[in-house]
Amino acid sequence: METILSVRDLTVAFHTYAGTVQAVRGVSFDLKKGETLAIVGESGSGKSVTSKAIMRLIPNPPGEITNGEIIFEDRDLVKLSDKEMQKVRGRDIAMIFQDPMTSLNPTMTIYKQIAEGLKRHQGLTGDAAKKRTLELLTLVGIPNPEARLKQYPHQLSGGMRQRIVIAIALACNPKVLIADEPTTALDVTIQAQILELLKDIQQKTGTAIIFITHDLGVVANMADRVAVMYAGKLIEKGTVDEIFYEPRHPYTWGLLGSMPRPSDDRSQDLPAIPGTPPNLLHPPTGDAFAPRNQYAMKIDFEKEPPFFRITDTHEAATWLLHPQAPYVEPPAAIRDLALKYRPDSTFAKSLLKGGLK
Template identity: 70%
Template structure:
């Protein structure tokens, strides 16, 4: 499948009064045409910073690209001027932000807000742009779009506002849609509707999606591949089934173990001990070592490279080194692995519930 985006060895720092925060430390991933890549991890792991770096939305006064490339259709976005990025941002790459109310202008009708990127990036008149805006509202499931196009953000519910934000992001048929925790501010029922809408839209408009979330339950329903981030690095990447049913990094084990399930209703939920590292002083070895029950001596001294698990799955953990001792993952993870062909625990029952 054709790669539309390649992030290569990306390093990015913030310059603060306290010193240099090394927020992104050698991130590598690609995005293929028509796929959904989910980037997951705790707050502070670097998910949103990575995607804002792709959009070039970080303040130039305090942020700095230290190394690496962001190749969009072969063009390095880190080298483009602001004017060149304005032609790409909103047209070829769009973003849906976390809180729809802060993304919308309360003084403008939603029709004018949807029409704005259309008029900026497409050579069409106002009347035609209005028709496109109505069609977009209809596409995202807004009832009576002809009437509602004249209304203001405060006249809509939270779920409807998120639909409007999605319509704005889709206005110019972007090649890449970045969704930064788009369902966090919504209740569970509306979350499900928005996720279903995004899956449906992807089939209709054939766009590639980068989906940022800390909620692994959301990932299972929307993603083709998953990248797990921790301490400014990607620590594991694979297909959604590989990450859910054959995870290899202790951090991924922790995230999955802390997910509630119908089977564990009466059990105490697992919580990963400790806190993420302070990236003013990045750790020398594996950033997760001090929080892990499975850390080896080498984890404190040297950062692990990526070890290949399959053609589509790799993880940065010394536990995958040929000379590493074989450890037993947590019981909840072993139960998952029993359902995955190729896992050493496989018992012949394919699939399962996330």
């Protein structure tokens, strides 16, 4: 598939009274046309900052894109002026934020909020704008759309408000849609509806989606590819099956091991990754995950690991993939997933031999 967006060595810093926070540190990835790329990781790992950097929504001061490129349609978005970026934002690249109540203007009707983008980017007014607004409300599953035009955000439920936010994002037929934890503020039933809606919209429109989340359960049903982020860096990238059933980074093992499963004994505590992420005011030397990694070696504390290529679509930044690294035994939950769902994979076969290499 053709690449529509390329992020190269993106670095974002926030200058605070306490010092400079290195929030995003050399992130690189590609987004293909029509695919969903999920970026996952704990809170504070840099996922949302990365997405806002793509939209050029980092507040300056205190934030600043200090290095890197964001290539979209042969243009580097980092180098565009604010006026030039305004033409891209909303029309070519749109964003769905976490909380619909803070994304919507409480003083404007639903119609005015959707029609604003139609007028600015497509020149639609009057009956044409109204017709397109009704089409969008129908697309996102709003019942009785005509009656919603004069309503205000507070008159709608949380799920309906999020559908309105999605309608605004889709108004100008963007080529890239960034969804920043769009279901976090919603209950479980509404979450499922919104996720199904996004999948359906993608099939109808062919929009490429960057899906930001900390919920790996969501990723399994939404994503084509997954990028795992920790302490401002990407540490593993692969297809959704490779990340779920053949993970290679110990942090990815921890995330997958922390997922509740229907067969789990509810009387037992859910496994958790010990420790906390590092303070990015003072990024650590070596592998940032080393202090929390039970498999860490001396080199993890001294030198940052490069990405080791596993397949054409799968790579991970861990010294465990170095040819001279010792064999290790992944957690039982990771072994069980691989042996059950990918028994013929190289990963599963290496586990059966007694270790991972």
